[in-house]
Amino acid sequence: MEKTQREEKWNEEEQAEVDIWKYIFGFTEMAVVKCAIDLGIADAIESHGSPMTLYELSSTLGCAPSPLYRIMRFLMHRGIFKGKLARQGSPGYAQTPLSRRLMKHGEHSMAALILLESSPVMLTPWLSLSARVLADGTSSFEVAHGEDIWSYSASNPAHGQLINEAMACDARVIVPAMIHGCPEVFDGLSSLVDVGGGNGKTLKVLVKAFPWLRGINFDQPHVVSVAGVISGVENVGGDISSDYEIDLYELQWVLHDWGDNECIQILKKCREAVLKNKGKVIIVDAVIEEAEKDKLTDVKLALDMAMMAHTNKGKERTLKEWGFVLGEAGFSRYTVKTIHAVQSVIEAFP
Numbered sequence: 001m002e003k004t005q006r007e008e009k010w011n012e013e014e015q016a017e018v019d020i021w022k023y024i025f026g027f028t029e030m031a032v033v034k035c036a037i038d039l040g041i042a043d044a045i046e047s048h049g050s051p052m053t054l055y056e057l058s059s060t061l062g063c064a065p066s067p068l069y070r071i072m073r074f075l076m077h078r079g080i081f082k083g084k085l086a087r088q089g090s091p092g093y094a095q096t097p098l099s100r101r102l103m104k105h106g107e108h109s110m111a112a113l114i115l116l117e118s119s120p121v122m123l124t125p126w127l128s129l130s131a132r133v134l135a136d137g138t139s140s141f142e143v144a145h146g147e148d149i150w151s152y153s154a155s156n157p158a159h160g161q162l163i164n165e166a167m168a169c170d171a172r173v174i175v176p177a178m179i180h181g182c183p184e185v186f187d188g189l190s191s192l193v194d195v196g197g198g199n200g201k202t203l204k205v206l207v208k209a210f211p212w213l214r215g216i217n218f219d220q221p222h223v224v225s226v227a228g229v230i231s232g233v234e235n236v237g238g239d240i241s242s243d244y245e246i247d248l249y250e251l252q253w254v255l256h257d258w259g260d261n262e263c264i265q266i267l268k269k270c271r272e273a274v275l276k277n278k279g280k281v282i283i284v285d286a287v288i289e290e291a292e293k294d295k296l297t298d299v300k301l302a303l304d305m306a307m308m309a310h311t312n313k314g315k316e317r318t319l320k321e322w323g324f325v326l327g328e329a330g331f332s333r334y335t336v337k338t339i340h341a342v343q344s345v346i347e348a349f350p
């Protein structure tokens with residue numbers, strides 16, 4: 001028994017010797033994936049239409065074969081690209097579902113989100129996370145940039161555009177999942193406000209799928225001022241209010257940016273607005289399941305850390321925590337459905 005415990009301790013020590021290196025070079029994966037996006041590796045292989053040899057790839061990208069070989073070795077080792085024979089029978093590089101997410105455009109592209117998160121503006125606040133923990137309430141983003149993320153984006157349009165593009169690439173994935181996974185949510189409704197709807201990409205897809213819906217894309221004035229014209233969608237800039245008489249309020253990736261008190265205030269306004277029409281509110285956000293030790297929970301907990309680094313009081317919530325804010329805002333009941341890897345739809349009824 002004693003020997004087994006000693007062996008176990010020794011195994012843990014050995015494992016720790018290896019595992020610690022994951023953290024020493026934790027940033028490498030993001031940096032190499034960003035490098036692949038900047039070089040356009042996935043785009044080049046996709047346009048080639050078949051696996052590419054190192055020399056074909058390096059001449060297409062206009063770079064030396066040797067550093068490219070090392071980048072590709074790293075990416076292949078992690079299963080981002082795979083090895084497959086090229087046309088002439090020489091070893092080549094081929095796409096995988098994961099590498100297609102590194103393409104700059106296309107329905108699966110998540111490049112904009114990676115470019116946002118790997119931008120110096122978003123990376124710097126991570127370095128003062130401990131200050132945020134020690135002085136609870138002092139946002140790491142504010143420590144790094146002197147203002148919160150939304151004011152910063154208003155005064156730095158290039159960063160605002162990075163955020164909008166990143167959100168739009170994510171919405172391209174979530175919204176079809178919602179249309180496919182819970183179309184009944186939109187039954188019998190005539191109007192919907194997308195609170196914090198960014199450049200209106202979510203509503204564009206929703207009003208196309210449910211053409212009887214009138215959409216109002218609601219966001220900060222500087223955000224909607226650059227949102228394009230979308231048929232069936234009105235852009236409104238300002239503060240969230242209950243002045244509308246509307247059937248449905250949608251909050252997608254919005255409430256996790258705010259602390260409980262702000263969330264309750266936002267939800268109260270939405271509840272008042274939908275109450276008159278016997279409507280409802282839908283929240284598209286993550287729901288943390290603390291008991292689960294799976295990859296999805298890893299992602300949700302990483303998102304929670306991102307909220308800590310980038311927002312003032314934002315956080316990812318467990319089901320119990322969602323129940324708390326909804327209850328405090330006066331909602332009588334709610335249902336939860338997982339629609340995609342990390343997003344759930346919470347349908348809340350006044």
Ligand SMILES: C[S@@+](CC[C@H](N)C(=O)[O-])C[C@H]1O[C@@H](n2cnc3c(N)ncnc32)[C@H](O)[C@@H]1O
Nearest residue numbers: 150167168171196197198219220223240252253
């Ligand atoms: C994380 S983004 C989500 C965008 C979009 N819902 C999506 O999922 O693609 C949060 C959005 O909230 C908006 N926002 C932040 N503060 C706001 C406020 N006071 N009033 C309205 N919108 C706000 C931001 O401009 C941003 O577009």
